[in-house]
Amino acid sequence: MDLTRLSPRTPRGPIDNRPRAGQHGPATDGSPTSRVTMDIAFLHGRIILEDRILEDGAVVVQQGAIAWIGPTLELRARPEPAVDLGGFYLSPGFIDLHLHGGGGVDSMVGDPEALKTLCRTHEAFGTTALCLATLSAPIDEIHRALTAIQQLAVQGTGGARLLGAYLEGPFINPARCGPHPTEHILEPDLRTLQSFALAAGGWLRVVSLAPEMPDAEQLIHWVAHEMQLLAAVGHTSATCEQTEAALQSGCRLITHLFNNMMPFHHRDPNAAGAALASREACAELILDPNHLHPAAARIALRCLGPDRIVLITDATSVVGAPEGTGLLGKRRVIYQDGVAQFEDGHLAGSALTMIDAVRAFIAQVGVEPAVAVRCASLVPARLLGIADRLGSIAVGKHADLLVLDPDDMRVLYTYVGGARVYKSSY
Ligand SMILES: [Zn+2]
Numbered sequence: 001m002d003l004t005r006l007s008p009r010t011p012r013g014p015i016d017n018r019p020r021a022g023q024h025g026p027a028t029d030g031s032p033t034s035r036v037t038m039d040i041a042f043l044h045g046r047i048i049l050e051d052r053i054l055e056d057g058a059v060v061v062q063q064g065a066i067a068w069i070g071p072t073l074e075l076r077a078r079p080e081p082a083v084d085l086g087g088f089y090l091s092p093g094f095i096d097l098h099l100h101g102g103g104g105v106d107s108m109v110g111d112p113e114a115l116k117t118l119c120r121t122h123e124a125f126g127t128t129a130l131c132l133a134t135l136s137a138p139i140d141e142i143h144r145a146l147t148a149i150q151q152l153a154v155q156g157t158g159g160a161r162l163l164g165a166y167l168e169g170p171f172i173n174p175a176r177c178g179p180h181p182t183e184h185i186l187e188p189d190l191r192t193l194q195s196f197a198l199a200a201g202g203w204l205r206v207v208s209l210a211p212e213m214p215d216a217e218q219l220i221h222w223v224a225h226e227m228q229l230l231a232a233v234g235h236t237s238a239t240c241e242q243t244e245a246a247l248q249s250g251c252r253l254i255t256h257l258f259n260n261m262m263p264f265h266h267r268d269p270n271a272a273g274a275a276l277a278s279r280e281a282c283a284e285l286i287l288d289p290n291h292l293h294p295a296a297a298r299i300a301l302r303c304l305g306p307d308r309i310v311l312i313t314d315a316t317s318v319v320g321a322p323e324g325t326g327l328l329g330k331r332r333v334i335y336q337d338g339v340a341q342f343e344d345g346h347l348a349g350s351a352l353t354m355i356d357a358v359r360a361f362i363a364q365v366g367v368e369p370a371v372a373v374r375c376a377s378l379v380p381a382r383l384l385g386i387a388d389r390l391g392s393i394a395v396g397k398h399a400d401l402l403v404l405d406p407d408d409m410r411v412l413y414t415y416v417g418g419a420r421v422y423k424s425s426y
Pocket residue numbers: 098099100133168314
């Protein structure tokens with residue numbers, strides 16, 4: 001097996017259109033900036049910056065990147081075209097680290113064209129970049145799914161940036177499988193994991209596994225240290241000590257904290273307790289009423305702080321699907337009354353969107369809008385090692401931006417690389 005082209009120095013998932021030394025594949029992220037030079041200015045907005053909100057601010061975009069930020073009054077020449085925000089928020093675009101579907105398409109479909117529909121469906125909900133999560137399945141199906149993700153990531157979606165793949169399963173604990181079909185769950189095996197990395201052609205970004213399974217530590221070491229990818233603890237029955245050992249070995253992320261793991265108990269804190277007590281780990285939250293009580297999210301926020309909470313959707317194909325039904329892997333999912341479930345009534349991922357997660361964080365958990373936005377943009381960008389280009393409104397970064405109504409946080413416009421990819425009809 002030739003793993004040389006997956007060496008850590010190989011850039012993974014190039015997300016801008018500047019060629020780099022040693023880069024394989026086309027130097028493009030497929031965003032509109034790859035083909036069109038986008039210049040635009042935003043005036044009179046409430047600009048959500050990394051550390052504050054700039055009132056009556058302006059942002060100037062040149063060639064798809066943020067070129068200037070300041071008070072609108074200090075703009076000498078009014079650039080054209082310009083959008084008068086009229087006091088609405090200008091927010092960084094959201095980065096959904098972990099989702100499975102949208103627009104009726106499941107991430108395991110193995111077809112780049114269909115995956116494009118999936119990715120672009122989420123633009124309406126504020127997502128400008130995303131990682132597609134896989135589901136436990138026969139090995140060759142996972143290979144096909146990863147290859148399709150790689151193909152679309154290289155080719156580009158024409159809108160929301162596909163950043164790569166999030167391997168969720170098959171190396172998980174069958175006792176905590178959630179929607180993963182137990183017959184396809186495997187004991188951790190390095191050769192198999194390496195075959196997944198090869199199928200993803202350098203676009204594998206996150207590997208989530210159960211650290212208590214045999215040989216899991218070897219895989220964590222390979223992912224975190226040899227590949228320098230993001231290793232995560234998830235779908236696990238790990239004890240507190242096993243989780244702490246996994247964090248010590250290189251895991252930096254907890255997959256959907258509290259869901260599909262043993263709960264916190266004061267004598268037996270388990271994975272949830274180890275995560276809350278950790279000084280460095282980040283944790284994903286699925287912030288909808290089916291997955292998490294707002295108080296649990298508040299506890300996580302108090303323990304970890306806003307720089308270690310990642311809002312994800314874990315969305316399935318029912319999001320933005322016209323029929324309200326879809327697939328998760330091979331199983332049919334029905335969307336009813338805000339719940340995505342299998343026909344037997346079990347939860348099947350979520351029907352959450354990024355803007356709804358942000359809204360819930362503000363309304364139910366009680367955080368400031370800028371904090372909610374940070375947990376949906378800058379924190380995932382940092383985890384993925386791309387915060388130099390994405391994740392906040394800062395000079396030099398890609399102009400992946402949202403115009404939000406401050407009253408209800410509704411998404412009015414979505415921009416990727418300065419090009420508008422979504423406009424609300426309201
Ligand atoms: Zn998932």
